[in-house]
Amino acid sequence: MLPGLLLLAVILCGVTISWYWAQVLRWADGIPRAVPSNRWLGNIADFFGKSPGEVFLVLDRHFRQHDRLFTFRFGPQVAIGITHPELVQKVLTHPDCQAKPDVYKVVRLPNGLLAAKYDIWKMHRKTLNSTFNARILESFVPIFNDCSRRLIGRLDRYAQSGVRCNILEYISACTLEMISRTSLGGKVLERDGAQQFIHNLEIALKTIGVRIFNILLHVDFIYQFTELYRNEMKAIATCQQFTRKIIQDKREEIARLFDERVGSNSPSTSEPAAVGETPHYRKPQIFIDQLMKIPLTDPGARQFSDDEISDHIYTMIVAGNETSATQLAHTCLLLAMHPAVQAKAHAEVSELLCTADQEITTDLMKELRYIECVLKEAMRLMPVAPIVGRQNLAEVVLDGHRIPRGSIMLFNFYALHRRKDVWGPTADEFDPGRFLDEDAGRMRHPYAHLPFSGGPRGCIGYRYAMMSLKTLLALILKNYELTTSVRYEDIRYEYQISLNLAFPHAVQLRRRS
Numbered sequence: 238m239l240p241g242l243l244l245l246a247v248i249l250c251g252v253t254i255s256w257y258w259a260q261v262l263r264w265a266d267g268i269p270r271a272v273p274s275n276r277w278l279g280n281i282a283d284f285f286g287k288s289p290g291e292v293f294l295v296l297d298r299h300f301r302q303h304d305r306l307f308t309f310r311f312g313p314q315v316a317i318g319i320t321h322p323e324l325v326q327k328v329l330t331h332p333d334c335q336a337k338p339d340v341y342k343v344v345r346l347p348n349g350l351l352a353a354k355y356d357i358w359k360m361h362r363k364t365l366n367s368t369f370n371a372r373i374l375e376s377f378v379p380i381f382n383d384c385s386r387r388l389i390g391r392l393d394r395y396a397q398s399g400v401r402c403n404i405l406e407y408i409s410a411c412t413l414e415m416i417s418r419t420s421l422g423g424k425v426l427e428r429d430g431a432q433q434f435i436h437n438l439e440i441a442l443k444t445i446g447v448r449i450f451n452i453l454l455h456v457d458f459i460y461q462f463t464e465l466y467r468n469e470m471k472a473i474a475t476c477q478q479f480t481r482k483i484i485q486d487k488r489e490e491i492a493r494l495f496d497e498r499v500g501s502n503s504p505s506t507s508e509p510a511a512v513g514e515t516p517h518y519r520k521p522q523i524f525i526d527q528l529m530k531i532p533l534t535d536p537g538a539r540q541f542s543d544d545e546i547s548d549h550i551y552t553m554i555v556a557g558n559e560t561s562a563t564q565l566a567h568t569c570l571l572l573a574m575h576p577a578v579q580a581k582a583h584a585e586v587s588e589l590l591c592t593a594d595q596e597i598t599t600d601l602m603k604e605l606r607y608i609e610c611v612l613k614e615a616m617r618l619m620p621v622a623p624i625v626g627r628q629n630l631a632e633v634v635l636d637g638h639r640i641p642r643g644s645i646m647l648f649n650f651y652a653l654h655r656r657k658d659v660w661g662p663t664a665d666e667f668d669p670g671r672f673l674d675e676d677a678g679r680m681r682h683p684y685a686h687l688p689f690s691g692g693p694r695g696c697i698g699y700r701y702a703m704m705s706l707k708t709l710l711a712l713i714l715k716n717y718e719l720t721t722s723v724r725y726e727d728i729r730y731e732y733q734i735s736l737n738l739a740f741p742h743a744v745q746l747r748r749r750s
């Protein structure tokens with residue numbers, strides 16, 4: 238009798254839950270579904286037990302199979318894949334779709350732009366936009382040049398020995414130096430504890446990459462019992478000790494400068510030139526200084542706390558270093574695989590740069606048009622941040638479907654960048670020339686090429702990235718010819734914190750005379 242009643246209770250529960258799910262998810266019924274999909278589990282089987290690289294391939298397949306939008310189901314949780322440039326634009330620019338899904342919390346920087354909740358993000362983004370203006374970025378040009386030259390020096394031993402080199406390792410060290418110097422100051426890597434800081438930063442970044450692809454580790458209760466968690470906490474504590482000291486020193490320095498200035502009434506060398514003079518900063522406008530001076534330069538803005546400053550600095554490092562380094566390493570590999578394109582890019586650099594040690598100024602960067610096309614094309618084919626997510630804070634209507642508040646929307650820029658209806662039959666080929674064709678550019682949908690995402694929550698550092706990467710690529714090509722034995726058709730991906738390769742970026746370097 239009792240087992241019979243229990244069975245009946247289980248069946249009733251199952252039917253009730255099933256009915257309830259069906260009611261809750263009714264809004265999604267008219268939207269095409271990713272298949273195969275199980276009635277109860279949805280698409281979980283498609284993702285379960287797969288490596289991050291395999292998850293990426295599954296996502297790519299689903300996004301390519303749907304022209305406009307579709308749903309994934311993970312049990313009762315629904316995510317909407319947005320595939321058509323028109324809808325991508327609508328969502329990314331929609332004022333009610335600027336929040337991020339919960340998964341971003343693994344970044345652990347609640348005040349940083351990348352992962353902040355909508356209200357915090359809105360307030361901070363408005364203030365931080367000014368710290369990336371054209372004049373401030375121009376003040377970083379000497380740092381971009383200096384770091385790029387140091388990279389060229391470090392690569393020289395590979396050119397001399399002819400040994401293959403994993404160019405990503407060297408580029409990563411260089412972009413970390415750039416971002417550290419522009420966000421924390423010129424001498425930051427000479428401070429006590431700098432090597433430990435770099436080492437622990439790498440641990441913290443790798444942890445984000447591991448955790449983000451393991452759904453079980455998203456549950457804080459489970460994660461806190463793992464060794465990964467303990468290592469992450471130790472790494473974060475060491476990094477924070479390092480930056481806290483810098484913040485403290487900076488606060489004292491700024492207070493001292495302010496007192497001196499009030500006393501002597503003299504202008505600071507780091508202030509912009511007076512009206513009528515060339516608008517140009519005489520020394521790099523370091524990010525941490527900008528954050529601390531905000532209440533001085535904008536009396537309406539409130540002062541950031543130490544925690545907020547720390548989160549903003551780490552966010553710039555997390556969002557800016559690995560992405561820039563990996564993107565440039567992909568570009569170098571693509572150029573090594575395509576000698577004719579490399580020759581054309583080198584010809585442009587040779588024409589514009591008379592000597593190997595000529596400074597790459599902002600004016601010169603504007604003239605490096607083909608180099609820009611090469612970078613854009615590499616970002617199209619191998620975008621390092623291909624999957625991003627948004628959550629809507631109010632109902633939105635997409636293609637006539639009412640998407641309820643709190644839904645998760647996913648974008649796959651890798652699939653978007655290879656749509657044949659946008660990019661033509663050669664969509665999978667590496668052809669930077671397609672960005673030179675202005676007519677074709679005008680015809681193309683503005684949201685068909687989104688390596689930096691788009692809308693108000695797109696990358697704040699895209700101009701910084703383009704300037705630093707142009708400088709690096711121009712100097713690499715001026716000094717070296719790149720070759721590789723890796724074939725374009727053999728490219729396989731691994732997904733870490735960014736879209737990486739399943740094998741090293743192995744290139745051979747030959748010094749150009």
Ligand code: HEM
Pocket residue numbers: 350351352362552553556557558560561564621622625626687688689690693694695696697698699701702
């Ligand atoms: C090739 C280099 C880069 C690529 C491909 C890239 C790409 C992206 C993408 C796709 C997003 C949107 C992420 C999302 O919505 O989840 C993003 C956001 C962001 N990026 Fe970049 N990025 C690059 C370099 C940089 C640099 C150099 C910095 C800083 C110096 C930076 C700082 C940020 C920040 C702070 C955000 C969050 C913006 C917000 O939510 O308001 N990025 N980036």
